[in-house]
Amino acid sequence: MALYVIIYIEPSSYLQRPIKIGYPLSDKHIKEDFLGFGLGLRTDHFEHILQHQPDIDWFEILSENYLVAGGKPRYYLEAIAEQYPLVMHGVSMSIGSTDPLDMDYLKALKKLSNDIQPKWISDHICWTSIHGINSHDLLPLPYTEETVKHVAERVRIVQDILGRRILLENVSSYLSYQDSTMDEWDFLSQVAEAADCLILLDINNIYVSARNHHFDPLDYLKKIDPRRVQQFHLAGHSDFGDYVIDTHDHDVSPPVWALYKAALERFGAVSTMIERDANIPEFPALYNELLEAKNIAKLTLPDHPALARSNFGARKLNKASQQTSVVTQHAMQQKLRG
Amino acid sequence: MSRLVEIQQQFMQYLLSDEGNDDHEQIKSVMQANVSNQAGISSDIRLAIYANAYRIRLKETIETDHEMLGLYLGDDLFDKMASDYTRTYPSSEKSLRQFCDALPEFLQQDEFFKQHPIIADLALFERRLLNVFDAADSHRASVSELQALAPEHWPSCCLRFHPSVQIFTCNSNAVEAWQALKIDKAPPAPNYLSPRAWLLWRGESRLTEFTSLSEEQYALLFGFIQGHNFASQCEEMLNWHDEQSAPLMVLQTLNLWFQQGLIRAVVSNSTDFTAPTLGSL
Ligand SMILES: [Fe+2]
Numbered sequence: 029m030a031l032y033v034i035i036y037i038e039p040s041s042y043l044q045r046p047i048k049i050g051y052p053l054s055d056k057h058i059k060e061d062f063l064g065f066g067l068g069l070r071t072d073h074f075e076h077i078l079q080h081q082p083d084i085d086w087f088e089i090l091s092e093n094y095l096v097a098g099g100k101p102r103y104y105l106e107a108i109a110e111q112y113p114l115v116m117h118g119v120s121m122s123i124g125s126t127d128p129l130d131m132d133y134l135k136a137l138k139k140l141s142n143d144i145q146p147k148w149i150s151d152h153i154c155w156t157s158i159h160g161i162n163s164h165d166l167l168p169l170p171y172t173e174e175t176v177k178h179v180a181e182r183v184r185i186v187q188d189i190l191g192r193r194i195l196l197e198n199v200s201s202y203l204s205y206q207d208s209t210m211d212e213w214d215f216l217s218q219v220a221e222a223a224d225c226l227i228l229l230d231i232n233n234i235y236v237s238a239r240n241h242h243f244d245p246l247d248y249l250k251k252i253d254p255r256r257v258q259q260f261h262l263a264g265h266s267d268f269g270d271y272v273i274d275t276h277d278h279d280v281s282p283p284v285w286a287l288y289k290a291a292l293e294r295f296g297a298v299s300t301m302i303e304r305d306a307n308i309p310e311f312p313a314l315y316n317e318l319l320e321a322k323n324i325a326k327l328t329l330p331d332h333p334a335l336a337r338s339n340f341g342a343r344k345l346n347k348a349s350q351q352t353s354v355v356t357q358h359a360m361q362q363k364l365r366g
Numbered sequence: 367m368s369r370l371v372e373i374q375q376q377f378m379q380y381l382l383s384d385e386g387n388d389d390h391e392q393i394k395s396v397m398q399a400n401v402s403n404q405a406g407i408s409s410d411i412r413l414a415i416y417a418n419a420y421r422i423r424l425k426e427t428i429e430t431d432h433e434m435l436g437l438y439l440g441d442d443l444f445d446k447m448a449s450d451y452t453r454t455y456p457s458s459e460k461s462l463r464q465f466c467d468a469l470p471e472f473l474q475q476d477e478f479f480k481q482h483p484i485i486a487d488l489a490l491f492e493r494r495l496l497n498v499f500d501a502a503d504s505h506r507a508s509v510s511e512l513q514a515l516a517p518e519h520w521p522s523c524c525l526r527f528h529p530s531v532q533i534f535t536c537n538s539n540a541v542e543a544w545q546a547l548k549i550d551k552a553p554p555a556p557n558y559l560s561p562r563a564w565l566l567w568r569g570e571s572r573l574t575e576f577t578s579l580s581e582e583q584y585a586l587l588f589g590f591i592q593g594h595n596f597a598s599q600c601e602e603m604l605n606w607h608d609e610q611s612a613p614l615m616v617l618q619t620l621n622l623w624f625q626q627g628l629i630r631a632v633v634s635n636s637t638d639f640t641a642p643t644l645g646s647l
Contacts, residue, residue: 092461097502097529100572120460126371133460158374162457163381164423164465165416167374175370203412204402207369242405270407273415 058193059226059258060148063113064338065322066301067314074104076311081111084315085340086147088301091118094144095136109144115259116146117228120162121186123196124155124169124179134189141190148258150195150228153179153216170205171215176222183223195258196220197228200236200265200274212237213251220256227252229295230261231288232274235281239272245287254295262288262321263303277306279317285355286362288321289328297325297334319344323356373400380413381420382456384449424452427462431496432469434547435488450476463500467493484556487540491564494534498566498574501530506570509624511632519634521597525590525620526631530568533579533588537561541578570627582606586619 064085069077071093076082087108094105108114120133141149154166169175187193198216210218220227229252238245264278280288280302291298300321304314319341326335352360380397383390394413401409425448429436436444454476455468470493473479473486480486506528515523534541541564543553563584566576579587582603589599596616603612623629 092463095461096463096500099498099500099503099530099568101500102503103572126368126374130460136460155374158371158378160458161378161382162459163378163420164457164462165381165419167377167416170370170373172369174368178370202415203409204404205373205400206402207373207400208402240406271411271415 058224058255062297062334062337063115063147063299065318065325065340066115066299067318068117068301068303068305069105069108069114070304070308071101071104072308073311073314074100074108078104078107080311082311082315083339083341084112084318085338086113086115086299086301088115088117088303089144089146091116091137091140091149092120094140105144114144114146116141116144116149117197118149118151119164119166120156121151122156122162123151123153123182123186124175125157126155126178127158127160129182129185131189134186138190148195148226149190149192150197150259152199153196153219154199166199168199168201168203168205169215171208171210171212173209176215176218179219180222183219183225187223187225193224193226195226195228197230197261198233198237199230200233200240200272202240202271202273204241211243211247211251212241213248217251217253220253225256226258227256228259228261229257229291229298230263231291232261232263232265232280232284235284235287236265236272236274239267246290249287249291249294252295257295257298260288260291260295260298260300261303262300275306276303280320282355282358283362285320285324285359289324289359289362292325292328297329297332300325315341320353320355320359323352324359327352327356327360376400377416381417382453384417384421384453386453421449421452423462424448424457424465427465428469431466432489432492434544435485435492437547438488438543438553439485447473447479450478463496469493482556483558484538484540484543487536487538488544490536491534491540491544494532494566495574495576498530498532498568498576501528501568504529504630506627507624507629507631509621512620512624515632515634522595523632523634524593524595525623525629526633527591528567528628528630530566531591531628532566533584533591534564534566534576535561535584541576565628567626567628575626582615583619586616 066086066088067084069087069089089105094101096102116137118137122130137149152166153169155169156163156165156167169179183194183196196216196219198212201212216227219225234245234248237243238248262280262284263274263276264280265284266273266275266278267281302314302318302321322338322341329335376397377400379393383393387393397413398409401412403409404412425445428448428451439447451469451472454472457465459465466489470486470490473489474483512523537558537560539554539557539562541562543556546553563579564576565579565587566574569575582605585602585605586599589602594602600613600616603615607615
């Protein structure tokens with residue numbers, strides 16, 4: 029006679045909480061809470077932010093800029109970290125490189141994250157260096173099974189070292205490889221699934237790559253698992269007609285706002301920020317541009333409970349929404365079809 | 367070798383090579399074979415977008431870090447320097463902050479640029495300014511910490527300096543040229559008449575400051591930074607002062623250094639300093 033042993037597990041505390049082994053593994057709810065609307069923290073705006081304490085929900089910092097011993101960058105960072113939630117965004121992890129992972133860099137990232145306690149840490153799904161030489165560019169990977177395996181393995185190691193899930197961001201690209209055997213969205217999805225990591229969807233990068241490679245950006249959105257999308261990036265680009273370059277030196281363009289609206293419909297309320305890296309305007313101009321993002325989110329997802337938790341622009345937006353801006357109107361009228 | 371390794375090597379080789387390389391066309395066609403033919407623009411242009419971005423990003427980094435050097439050289443020479451430096455010293459750092467660290471060395475060794483040593487001096491001075499800008503923070507000692515020390519410990523006491531403190535020495539009038547350019551004036555003609563020394567540091571207000579050092583001030587600061595004690599630095603000052611005024615000069619200068627926030631700690635033999643024993647060496 030077989031002996032069946034039934035193990036009874038006390039449900040109340042055990043099942044409702046994810047088991048934490050460094051970071052919560054394989055539960056359904058893997059994302060951090062919605063943070064609201066943020067901006068990239070830029071040196072030009074340090075003083076303004078400390079003086080005026082704008083009601084931005086959060087800031088994203090470029091990790092590499094703060095891997096210095098001290099001085100002004102660290103002084104301002106720590107002062108701003110006391111008042112705002114921060115997230116860390118890196119450009120040098122080179123997660124797709126065939127060089128060994130740079131342990132000194134990862135240790136420095138971990139130290140910075142201990143110092144400023146970011147809500148999350150992200151980098152790009154790309155490679156930047158080989159044989160120790162850094163291109164300082166986000167170079168595309170061939171989309172193959174080999175690359176999926178290679179990148180996912182490295183993401184898992186990084187996540188073990190940092191003790192948390194990381195976000196991988198899709199990059200703008202200007203070429204495709206003969207070797208690729210799948211679409212970019214399948215590649216990103218497979219890596220995220222295999223590594224159990226999160227996704228930072230850059231809406232502008234999807235648009236830029238869609239134009240350069242002639243795919244439908246909605247196909248991209250449709251294939252990405254909403255459970256893994258933790259953050260959106262919005263940014264401006266330079267349109268040369270035959271091709272588009274991701275320059276981050278302009279306002280967000282109308283087709284990117286329209287794609288943002290489509291992304292909201294697919295993914296719901298996702299923490300959103302605007303990246304501006306060149307031709308940086310005064311802080312109030314970026315503040316107003318971010319108001320457009322919130323406006324479009326509110327019109328696309330009316331009564332969404334998460335949006336109500338965002339304090340950003342509360343007073344200004346109530347006034348502004350009586351007279352919707354041209355940018356918002358344009359985005360809301362667009363019906364993108366896949 | 368895996369295809370991924372191969373593609374990355376060929377891509378990087380392509381980025382690092384330019385028209386100046388004899389085998390540039392060969393390197394380009396090897397990389398081009400990896401790239402799909404797509405509608406819109408040719409693979410030639412697709413690759414060129416990456417090559418341009420690579421060079422422009424690094425050139426902009428040099429421009430940002432070395433603004434006055436850029437003005438001093440003018441556009442043509444600056445472009446020459448940027449492309450020669452980028453070719454000779456590709457980045458091996460995670461952050462662009464370090465990309466130009468070897469620029470002074472490059473300018474000292476390059477056959478063309480070393481003809482005008484003031485150019486390397488300007489670059490080195492601007493590197494020093496950057497080091498001051500983001501050096502570590504630390505506590506700053508006040509003069510009362512020296513005063514609190516029992517008089518018998520004064521001769522043996524040493525100083526520890528704020529991490530931002532730097533000394534810059536050169537034989538040219540590079541700093542004078544830097545100062546002129548900073549206020550939109552024409553720089554003086556280069557001269558190499560005498561060695562000069564400058565002290566750079568970041569004060570309480572987090573502003574980067576610098577000041578010139580006379581020969582005796584330089585000897586005093588340099589000695590203290592090397593770890594020499596109060597007594598031996600007073601003796602050193604006998605090269606410029608008599609026995610009565612030497613200690614006075616040292617005390618006055620120390621007082622100024624405390625005010626400027628240069629000093630991190632005062633250490634005396636009895637408290638902080640243990641001479642290494644044979645066993646610990
Ligand atoms: Fe982005």
